[in-house]
Amino acid sequence: MDLQRPDSYQGGAGPDFNEHVLHKTILVGDSGVGKTSLLVQFDQGKFIPGSFSATVGIGFTNKVVTVDGVRVKLQIWDTAGQERFRSVTHAYYRDAQALLLLYDITNKSSFDNIRAWLTEIHEYAQRDVVIMLLGNKADMSSERVIRSEDGETLAREYGVPFLETSAKTGMNVELAFLAIAKELKYRAGHQADEPSFQIRDYVESQKKRSSCCSFM
Numbered sequence: 001m002d003l004q005r006p007d008s009y010q011g012g013a014g015p016d017f018n019e020h021v022l023h024k025t026i027l028v029g030d031s032g033v034g035k036t037s038l039l040v041q042f043d044q045g046k047f048i049p050g051s052f053s054a055t056v057g058i059g060f061t062n063k064v065v066t067v068d069g070v071r072v073k074l075q076i077w078d079t080a081g082q083e084r085f086r087s088v089t090h091a092y093y094r095d096a097q098a099l100l101l102l103y104d105i106t107n108k109s110s111f112d113n114i115r116a117w118l119t120e121i122h123e124y125a126q127r128d129v130v131i132m133l134l135g136n137k138a139d140m141s142s143e144r145v146i147r148s149e150d151g152e153t154l155a156r157e158y159g160v161p162f163l164e165t166s167a168k169t170g171m172n173v174e175l176a177f178l179a180i181a182k183e184l185k186y187r188a189g190h191q192a193d194e195p196s197f198q199i200r201d202y203v204e205s206q207k208k209r210s211s212c213c214s215f216m
């Protein structure tokens, strides 16, 4: 990711109670799991195949998501997964409202490291941070080593929502950010008579499964 990249915030008119609030969301996970690709797919609707260039440091993209007719501004931070940048990225966890934690379904160690990532998150982030677990590269069915059920079981253990995504095809990418935006909007303020919003139930009801892997 180019850290000098200009802010991609899609501003514009439109009254809502969140107009001036930026909800800080951070992408974390091992190097190469697809954090930058996921953000590019969500922001620009495209996937740039080819050689992998690791993120250096940290950078952000602003993006407006409309949920239930309300504009919610997400400031999405893309972090470097490489170990040598950890101390830099930890500093950003503290004021994050949401964290998208990614592993790569074709890379076992990226999945095994999720527990260590969650330990770090619990150490450095706020107690009530919204966490979502994402198993990325779901399009790579022939190289899959982590079953969908394994991701689901781990997410259930930690009480967090889970989705399999593909930054390549776009599968569930918008849903992941939309669910986060809905949760943050709900937390920012809701009517007393508004039904409660449960992010895990919402994700379960909306998610598309990778058609490749129902046998796994």
Ligand SMILES: Nc1nc2c(ncn2[C@@H]2O[C@H](COP(=O)(O)OP(=O)(O)OP(=O)(O)O)[C@@H](O)[C@H]2O)c(=O)[nH]1
Binding pocket: 001, 029, 030, 031, 032, 033, 034, 035, 036, 037, 038, 048, 049, 050, 051, 052, 053, 054, 055, 056, 079, 080, 081, 082, 136, 137, 138, 139, 140, 165, 166, 167, 168, 169
């Ligand atoms: N097939 C497929 N390839 C992907 C997907 N997501 C990412 N990739 C590829 O995986 C490689 C790593 O992707 P990145 O988005 O750079 O990974 P990252 O997590 O940002 O890596 P760091 O910046 O080092 O933390 C690149 O070659 C991407 O093209 C996906 O969903 N499907």
